[in-house]
Amino acid sequence: MTEKKGLKDAYSLKTPEDSINLYKTWASTYDDDFAKQNDYRSPIEIAKYYAKYSNDTDNPILDVGAGTGLIGECLNQSASEIDAIDISPEMLEIARAKNCYSKIIEADLTKRLLINDNHYGAIVSAGTFTHGHVGPNVLDELLRVTRSGGLFVFTIHYKLFKKAGFDKKFIEIKKNITKPIFYEVDVYGNNPDKDHGSDHVIITVFRKK
Numbered sequence: 659m660t661e662k663k664g665l666k667d668a669y670s671l672k673t674p675e676d677s678i679n680l681y682k683t684w685a686s687t688y689d690d691d692f693a694k695q696n697d698y699r700s701p702i703e704i705a706k707y708y709a710k711y712s713n714d715t716d717n718p719i720l721d722v723g724a725g726t727g728l729i730g731e732c733l734n735q736s737a738s739e740i741d742a743i744d745i746s747p748e749m750l751e752i753a754r755a756k757n758c759y760s761k762i763i764e765a766d767l768t769k770r771l772l773i774n775d776n777h778y779g780a781i782v783s784a785g786t787f788t789h790g791h792v793g794p795n796v797l798d799e800l801l802r803v804t805r806s807g808g809l810f811v812f813t814i815h816y817k818l819f820k821k822a823g824f825d826k827k828f829i830e831i832k833k834n835i836t837k838p839i840f841y842e843v844d845v846y847g848n849n850p851d852k853d854h855g856s857d858h859v860i861i862t863v864f865r866k867k
């Protein structure tokens with residue numbers, strides 16, 4: 659029997675290969691055992707802030723580290739094109755079955771993406787800029803594939819904002835983006851985990867200039 663996977667495993671990842679291995683065994687139970695049981699709120703919060711800041715021209719949307727497609731389900735914009743990108747084929751299979759994505763892209767975000775310059779009108783992401791997953795340098799490639807004026811709405815784990823250098827990255831790219839707006843929100847409505855149950859994330863919103 660496989661041991662139940664959770665936050666401890668996720669936060670101890672170090673490489674993209676670690677992510678592939680962990681999410682391979684976590685995919686089938688992620689929505690029920692992790693997201694529902696802990697009232698995981700980040701995807702809903704992203705959808706809320708996306709609705710607050712977006713307009714009709716912010717299309718197509720790329721869900722970065724889409725996993726099982728929880729943001730896709732929340733956005734629920736029948737008229738919009740939402741693509742999912744993730745390194746884990748098993749997580750993407752669950753996302754595909756939800757029929758909320760136009761395209762499913764299996765790729766490592768830390769590498770150059772096979773996506774044209776200026777393609778997307780918006781980038782959304784939850785739970786991916788976090789411990790052991792991806793860091794601030796991924797923003798360079800995401801800016802490349804987003805067109806001028808494109809909207810970014812994504813979570814950064816609060817403990818990594820300075821530690822992983824997101825603060826410095828925003829200074830480095832400041833000529834290319836509007837002034838970022840930050841919102842601190844709880845990740846979970848009800849997670850008894852004593853180490854991470856009260857974690858929060860920084861929802862970051864800006865547009866590419």
Ligand SMILES: C[S@@+](CC[C@H](N)C(=O)[O-])C[C@H]1O[C@@H](n2cnc3c(N)ncnc32)[C@H](O)[C@@H]1O
Binds near residue numbers: 749791
């Ligand atoms: C905690 S899950 C979040 C999934 C979904 N966004 C959500 O909020 O439920 C993190 C996701 O990031 C993906 N991921 C981690 N490292 C990655 C990388 N280097 N490239 C692409 N995806 C990656 C994992 O496969 C996993 O699906």
